[in-house]
Amino acid sequence: EAQVTQNPRYLITVTGKKLTVxxxxxxxxxxxxxxxxxPGLGLRQIYYSMNVEVTDxxxxxxxxxxxxxxxxNFPLILESPSPNQTSLYFCASSTRTGMNIQYFGAxxxxxxx
Amino acid sequence: xDSVTQMEGPVTLSEEAFLTINCTYTAxxxxxxxxxxxxxxxxxxxxxxxxxxxxxxxxxxFEATYRKETTSFHLEKGSVQVSDSAVYFCALSSNxxxxxxxQGTTLQVKP
Numbered sequence: 591e592a593q594v595t596q597n598p599r600y601l602i603t604v605t606g607k608k609l610t611v612x613x614x615x616x617x618x619x620x621x622x623x624x625x626x627x628x629p630g631l632g633l634r635q636i637y638y639s640m641n642v643e644v645t646d647x648x649x650x651x652x653x654x655x656x657x658x659x660x661x662x663n664f665p666l667i668l669e670s671p672s673p674n675q676t677s678l679y680f681c682a683s684s685t686r687t688g689m690n691i692q693y694f695g696a697x698x699x700x701x702x703x
Numbered sequence: 704x705d706s707v708t709q710m711e712g713p714v715t716l717s718e719e720a721f722l723t724i725n726c727t728y729t730a731x732x733x734x735x736x737x738x739x740x741x742x743x744x745x746x747x748x749x750x751x752x753x754x755x756x757x758x759x760x761x762x763x764x765f766e767a768t769y770r771k772e773t774t775s776f777h778l779e780k781g782s783v784q785v786s787d788s789a790v791y792f793c794a795l796s797s798n799x800x801x802x803x804x805x806q807g808t809t810l811q812v813k814p
Contacts, residue, residue, distance in 0.1 A: 594746070632707075632792060632806035633747075680746055690735055690796035694746030 592617045596681050596695035603671055604703050611666045611698050613681030619693075620686040622664040623648070624656065626677040627697075633680065639664055640686060671702040705730040705797045709805035712790075716783055716812050724778040724808045726767075726793035734795040736760075736769055736776040737802070741790040750778075750791070783812045 594615045603609055615622065623638040625648075635648030639658040653675055655667040664683075668675060678699050682692040710725040728736065735754045739747040751760035756771035765780045776793060793805040 627807075630806055633804040635801070638801075682746075690737060690794075690800065690802055691749055691752070692747075692802060694748065696744065696746045 592693065594681055594683055594693050594695040596679075596698050598698060599696065600699050602701045602703065605672055606670050609668050609671060609700075611668075611679060611681075611700070613664045613666065613695060614662050615664075615681075615683040615693070616662065617683060617693065618661065619683035620661070621692075622658065622681065622683045623692065624654070624664070624666045625680045625682065626650065627680060628677050636666070636679075671700075673702050676700060676702045705734065705795060705803050707793050707795055707803055707805035709791075709793050709808050711808070713809040713811055716810070718785055718812055718814050719782045720812075722778070722780040722783045722787075722810065724791055724793075724810070726776045726778065726805060728774050728776065728793075728795050730774075730795055730797065732798050733771075734797060736767070737794040737796070738765070738767055738776070738778050739792040739794060739804070741792065741807070743789070747792060783810070785812045785814055788812045 597612045620641045624636040625633040627633050634650045637656040639645045681695040684692045706729045708727050737752045738750040740750045741747045751762040753760040753769035759768045767776050767778045790807045790809050792807045794802050
């Protein structure tokens with residue numbers, strides 16, 4: 591089954607404790623992206639990757655890092671989480687030529703205390 | 704820059720009522736337009752799309768028409784069901800290929 595898998599689904603952590611949210615897709619997609627969803631703001635793009643070893647900033651990249659060492663994986667790293675990063679995070683993937691039709695993971699709800 | 708504006712929610716309807724969720728956009732050029740749906744506890748999934756003016760996208764009884772003259776892409780359904788309860792996102796594809804989302808509209812359908 592074609593899917594985008596995020597882990598963990600729920601995470602509660604404390605300010606400053608480094609964390610990683612994993613994302614993996616099994617569709618051989620070149621394009622992958624991370625979004626955060628906040629009430630009244632919709633989805634905002636954090637980072638995206640057009641292919642292996644190619645990443646770029648989205649609209650709200652501050653406080654986040656990503657890497658793309660393999661085509662299927664695109665982890666999101668919060669080196670020093672802060673309470674304003676409490677949010678619902680989604681990973682998505684698509685083909686390079688079909689970026690407007692993205693396949694989303696089920697989401698990771700993060701709370702930073 | 705490009706942007707999408709949706710009507711404020713939540714929208715609460717009784718089963719079999721008519722649904723309209725308004726969406727307007729601002730964009731340079733001629734973007735493609737989309738509606739994505741997010742069911743409770745799930746990620747977003749594409750509901751329908753339209754790639755040029757006057758195109759009508761449709762799926763699962765939902766429809767939306769690309770209106771260039773009013774820069775709108777309103778979502779409609781003639782008779783909603785409880786299972787349609789979800790968050791609906793209007794989006795456009797910018798000239799770089801990036802998806803730009805509206806803020807989302809929550810729909811709750813009561814039996």
